[in-house]
Amino acid sequence: ERGDALPRDLAGRRVVVSAGGTREALDPVRYLGNRSSGRQGYALARVAAQRGAHVTLVAAHTADLGDPAAVDVVRVGSALELRDAMHAAAKGADAVVMAAAVADFRPDALAAHKIKKDGSEPPPLRLALNPDILVELVAAREPGQVVVGFAAETGDETGDPLHHGRAKLSRKGCDLLVVNAVGDGRAFEVPDNAGWLLGADGTELELESGSKALLASRVWDAVATRLA
């Protein structure tokens, strides 16, 4: 979809999108990270700006992506930095979308100096739980604000990806949850997404396989409906 063909239905709205993967420092030169490219969050930010929104993009580590035009970009590293930036940006916003891949855990201590392999036993890697930023944003949600989460789910012995997505939607309490079915090399580092857009109101929209820009359009369609 060309930007100039998009509706201007987000004009006058302020939206916040997180993108990329957090990096959790272990020592001054090392971190725990993940493979998120940030492409979906960037597509969400770009499409929202094209539809007239004022957009703040809170970007953790991403692939080498150019800043979307006419978007305010705030760069963060760790989950704790992302959390602070999201809470600040969410104040007064009409919609908040958590597309970032937030590390569930961080090293429970940041070593002041580079960890050396001088002992015979490798040192244990102790982890601390990161806050659930999406759950916090839902708890802090202002009247009328729409909060959107993302989930990449695989099927397992307890259920298929849609089943896990429904459970996650109710656990998180957000208004919308984008569920991507993963496995077989889908979703990570590939251009296409497919899955479901689940609403807290019980609506379930199947998302055809398509570009991240197309998925972004589907998400903003649902957000615009809820803001109207």
Ligand code: CTP
């Ligand atoms: N998320 C968040 N803060 C965290 C972890 C996740 O805000 N500490 C957000 C993600 O940005 C995403 C949504 O929550 O929008 C779902 O992330 P996911 O990792 O699927 O959920 P978890 O609750 O961490 O569950 P899981 O054990 O399946 O990883």
Ligand code: CA
């Ligand atoms: Ca997680």
